[in-house]
Amino acid sequence: xxPLLALASFFVQREVGDTVAFxxxxxxxxSARDAALRIQLNEETGVRGFTSTGDxxxxxxxxxxxxxxxxxxxxxxxxxxxxxxxxxxxxxxxxQALNVRWLSQCAEPLIADPNxxxxxLALQIGGKARVDEFRSVDRQLEARLGIVAAxxxxxxxRAVSSILxxxxxxLTSLILAAIGFAYTQSRAARRAxxxxxxxxxxxxxxxxxxxxxxxxxxxxxxxxGLHATYVPASSxxxxxxxxxxxxxxxxxxxxxxxxxxxxxxxxxxxVMNRGRQSIVAAALGEDDPAAVLARAxxxxxxxxxxxxxxxxxxxxxxxxxxxxxxxxxxAPVMARxxxxxxxxxxxxxxxxxxxxxxxxxxxARVEAGSLLVLYTDGVLEYKRDLAAGQARLLEAxxxxxxxxxxxxxxxxxxxxxxxxxxxxxxxxxSFAYGPGGEI
Numbered sequence: 001x002x003p004l005l006a007l008a009s010f011f012v013q014r015e016v017g018d019t020v021a022f023x024x025x026x027x028x029x030x031s032a033r034d035a036a037l038r039i040q041l042n043e044e045t046g047v048r049g050f051t052s053t054g055d056x057x058x059x060x061x062x063x064x065x066x067x068x069x070x071x072x073x074x075x076x077x078x079x080x081x082x083x084x085x086x087x088x089x090x091x092x093x094x095x096q097a098l099n100v101r102w103l104s105q106c107a108e109p110l111i112a113d114p115n116x117x118x119x120x121l122a123l124q125i126g127g128k129a130r131v132d133e134f135r136s137v138d139r140q141l142e143a144r145l146g147i148v149a150a151x152x153x154x155x156x157x158r159a160v161s162s163i164l165x166x167x168x169x170x171l172t173s174l175i176l177a178a179i180g181f182a183y184t185q186s187r188a189a190r191r192a193x194x195x196x197x198x199x200x201x202x203x204x205x206x207x208x209x210x211x212x213x214x215x216x217x218x219x220x221x222x223x224x225g226l227h228a229t230y231v232p233a234s235s236x237x238x239x240x241x242x243x244x245x246x247x248x249x250x251x252x253x254x255x256x257x258x259x260x261x262x263x264x265x266x267x268x269x270x271v272m273n274r275g276r277q278s279i280v281a282a283a284l285g286e287d288d289p290a291a292v293l294a295r296a297x298x299x300x301x302x303x304x305x306x307x308x309x310x311x312x313x314x315x316x317x318x319x320x321x322x323x324x325x326x327x328x329x330x331a332p333v334m335a336r337x338x339x340x341x342x343x344x345x346x347x348x349x350x351x352x353x354x355x356x357x358x359x360x361x362x363x364a365r366v367e368a369g370s371l372l373v374l375y376t377d378g379v380l381e382y383k384r385d386l387a388a389g390q391a392r393l394l395e396a397x398x399x400x401x402x403x404x405x406x407x408x409x410x411x412x413x414x415x416x417x418x419x420x421x422x423x424x425x426x427x428x429x430s431f432a433y434g435p436g437g438e439i
Contacts, residue, residue, distance in 0.1 A: 019155050022083070026152060029079035030145055034263060036072045036092075037138045039065045040099055041262050042307065044131050045350065047107045049328060051120065053347055059111065060354055061307070069099065085148055091141045095134055102130040121387055128386055219248045224317055225430040226254075227407040231415075232423050241268035241306075242376045242425040243276050252317065255283045258374040258427050259310035259329065268306065275300060275308040275351060289313050289325035290359035293351065297327070300352035308351040311374055315366075315429065322364045322372065327351045330380060333373040334364060335397040342394070371406055372429040373397045378422035379414055406430055 046062025049055070073096050080088050106127030110120065218226040228244045241261025248254050257279050261272045275296060282295035289312050300308060311332060313324025324332065328350030335341035344364055349357040366372070373393075380389035396413040400406035406428040415424075 019152060022152055023149075025079065025083045026145065026149055029076070029083045029085065030142075032072070032076040032079040033138065033141055033145065036076050036095060037135070038262060038306070039069050039072045040095075040102070040131065040134050043069075043099075043102070043107065044127065045307070045309075045328065047110055047127070048124075049349065051110050051124065055347065057349060057357070060349070062107070062111075064353075073099075083148065085144060088141055088144045091137050091144070094137050095141075098130055098134045098137065102127060102134070106130060124386055128381070218246050219254060221248065221254065221317060223432050224254070224315070225406075225432075226256075226427070227405045227430075228425070228427045229407045229411045230423075230425050231411065231420055241272040241308075242378070242423040243272050244374070244425045244427040245276060245280070246427065246429075249283075249314075254315040254317075255280070255312070256315060256374070256427065256429065257283075257310060257312040258376065258425060259308055260376040260423075260425075261306055261308050263306065271300075271305045271308060271352075274303060274305055275310060279310065279312050283312065283314075287314070288361055289323060290348075290361040293325050293327050293348065293359045294357070297351045297353075297357060301355060305352045307353050309377075310351055311346075320366050320431075322366060323361055324364070325359045325361050327357075327359060328353075330375065330377055333375075333393060333397045335371040335373065335394075335401055336367055337369040337401060340394070341397040343390070366431045368432055369401060370431050371397060371401055372431075373400075373406070373410060374427040374429075375410075376423065376425045378420050378424035379410075379426065381422060400428065401430075 042061045042065040046059050046065070049058030050062070052058075073092060076092055077089060080086065080092065106123050110123050110127070113120065218228060220226075226246050228246075230242065230244070241263060242259070244256075244258045246254060246256040257276065259272070259275055259279075261268045261275065278296035278299040279292055282292040282299075283289075286292045286295065292312050293310065296310070296312075308327070309329040310327045311324060311329045313322055315322050324344075325348060326332075326346040327348045329346070331343040331346040333341055334344050345362050348359040364372075375393070379393055380386055392414055393410070396410040397406075399413055400409040403409040407426045410426055410428065411424070
C-alpha cells in the first residue's frame with residue numbers, strides 16, 4: 001500500500017505543480033495583452049492631443065509608446081507560445097497589422113499636417129475605426145485567454161479532488177504515513193485552490209472598490225443643481241476607471257472633478273482612486289486648478305501609475321464664475337438659454353505621463369439657466385464617429401436645459417436607450433438665479 005500511495009502522491013503533486021506553473025504563464029499572457037492594448041491607446045492619445053491643440057508636447061505619449069511597441073507585441077507572442085495558446089498568435093498578428101495601418105494611414109499624415117487641413121476630420125474618423133477594430137481584436141484575444149483560464153480552473157479542481165481522495169486512502173490505510181502525507185498534500189491543495197480563485201478574488205475586490213469609490217451624494221446648494229450618472233460598459237462585466245466628484249469647501253466654493261483611467265480591472269480601479277484622491281488632497285491646499293493637477297501628476301508619477309485624464313475646477317456661487325483645468329480630457333460643454341451649446345477651451349497632457357507638464361487654468365462666467373457638462377470619452381465614442389459624437393453631445397446639452405436631471409437627460413438622448421460599449425460618467429451642473437439675484 002505504501003508504494004501505491006507514494007506513486008499516487010507523485011502524480012498528484014506533479015499535476016498540481018503543472019497547474020500552478022501554467023496559471024503563472026497565463027497571467028503573464030494576460031498582462032502582456034493589456035500592455036499591447038495600452039501601447040495602442042497611448043499612441044492614439046498623443047496624436048489626438050496634438051491634432052486638437054497643435055502643441056508638440058502632446059506627441060510625447062505617442063513617441064514613448066512607439067519605442068516600446070515592438071517589444072510589447074513580442075512579449076505577448078512569447079507569452080502565448082509559452083501558454084500553448086498558439087491559435088491566438090493570429091490575433092496578435094492582426095493587432096500588429098492594425099497598428100501599422102493606423103500609423104501609416106492616420107497618425108503619420110495627421111502629424112505631418114499640423115495646420116489641420118480639410119482632410120483632418122476624415123483621417124481622425126479613419127483612425128478611430130482602426131483603433132476600434134484593434135479593441136475588437138483585443139476582446140477576442142481576451143475571450144480566448146478566458147477560455148484557457150477556465151480550462152485551467154477545471155484541471156485545478158480535478159487536482160484538488162485527487163488530493164482529497166488520495167489523502168482519504170492514506171488516512172484509512174496507514175495512519176503514521178498519512179500524517180506526513182496529508183500535510184504535504186494539503187499545502188499543494190491550498191496552492192492550487194488559491195491559484196484557481198485568483199481571478200475571481202481580484203474581480204470581487206475590484207467590484208468592492210468601485211462601489212466604495214462611487215460618489216454617494218452631491219452637494220445641495222441654493223441656485224446650483226448637481227446631477228450625475230455612471231453607466232458601466234455592457235460588453236464586459238468588469239470594473240472600470242471612470243469617476244466623478246463634487247463637494248463643498250469650507251469657503252463655500254464647490255470643488256468638482258471627473259476623470260478616466262485607461263483599461264479595466266483591479267489596477268484601473270486602484271489608479272482611479274489614486275487620481276481622484278490626489279486631486280482632492282491637492283485642492284484642499286490650492287486655489288488654482290492648474291496647480292492641483294500638477295500636484296496630482298507628481299503623486300501619480302511617483303507611483304508609476306497608468307495614464308489618467310481628468311478635469312478639476314472650482315465653482316464660486318458668489319462671483320458666478322467657474323475656473324477649471326484639464327489634463328488630456330475631453331473639453332467641457334457649456335449650454336446657455338437662447339444660444340448654441342459649445343465646447344469650452346481645454347489643454348494639458350494626461351496625468352502620470354511625464355514629469356512637470358504645464359497645465360493652464362481657464363475661466364468661464366455662468367448665467368441664469370446655463371448648464372455645465374463634464375463627461376468621459378465613452379459619451380463621444382458611442383457612435384464610433386468622433387464628429388458625430390460631439391454633435392450629439394452638444395444637442396443633448398441644449399435639450400437638457402431646465403431639465404430636473406440634466407445628466408440623466410443627456411445620457412438618454414446620447415445613447416437612445418442602448419447600453420454603452422465603454423464606461424460612461426456624466427456630471428452636469430445647472431445654474432439659476434435666487435430671489436436676491438444671486439446664483
